[in-house]
Amino acid sequence: MEAAAAPSDAREESPYQADHEAFMRLAKENEELKDRALRIAADMENLRRRTARDVHDARAYAIANFARDMLGVSDDLNRALAAIPAEAKASGDAGFKTLIEGVEMTERAMLNALERHGVKKLEPQGEKFDPNFHQAMFEVPNPDVPANTVVQVVQTGYVIGDRVLRPAMVGVSRGGPKQVAPQLAAEPGPPDAQSEKDA
Incomplete structure (x- = not known):
């Protein structure tokens, strides 16, 4: 008796199905590689931007510590000038006047040099x-001035770029009317519309 023919194996894959599965696998790999490439490109762009920002900040703020030290020297020159009695300044001694002018010129030259490198003086008065930007040292009772207004500057403040190098030490008013944020007044309509309302 002949052996029965083996039933055709329904599970056997056709060449078309094998090609289709290979294609799908390659398409999936392609998508994954594309996704990785996009992520790497985005990471590189972020790194480039971060590096550019760091380089900009390093250039802009590199002299911050040096500038802070120079401000101390400027303060000393200013104190020396302030300590000279008015009578001595008015005495007319040519040598003394020349010394005063020299100290003033030195202080101005130092502050001008710092300003050329991005250091700017705060004018909070x-x-x-x-x-x-300010550090309150004391309050001054004054009902004529709005509360929290800088009325006296004890020590000048400075900024470098958009960062505070040294806050201004100030006295602020107390007891006056509260400062109100400026509000936009209701804008009147065009003159024709206004006259129509009035009519």
Whole structure:
């Protein structure tokens, strides 16, 4: 008796199905590689931007410590000038006047050099107190001035770029009216519309 023919194996893959699975596998690998390439490109762009920002900051703020030290020297020159009695300044002694002018010129030259490198002086007198740029040392009772207005500068403050190098030490007013944030007034309509309302 002949052996029965083996039933055709339904599980056997056709060449078309094998090609299709290989294609799908390669398409999936392609998508994964594309995704990795995009992520690497994004990481490189972020690194480039971060490096550019770090280089910019290094250039802009590299002299911060040096500038802070020079501000101390400028303060000393300013104190020396302030310590000279008014009578001595008015005495008319040519040598003394020349010395005073020399010290003033030295201080100005130092501050000008710092300004060329991005160091700017804060001028808070009469401004609203800002804790980001000012350090309040005392309060001055004054009902005529809005509260929290800088009324006296004890020590000049400086910024380098957009960073505070040294806050201004200030006295602020107390007891006056509160400062109100400026509000935009309601803008009137065009003159024709206004006259129509009135009519």
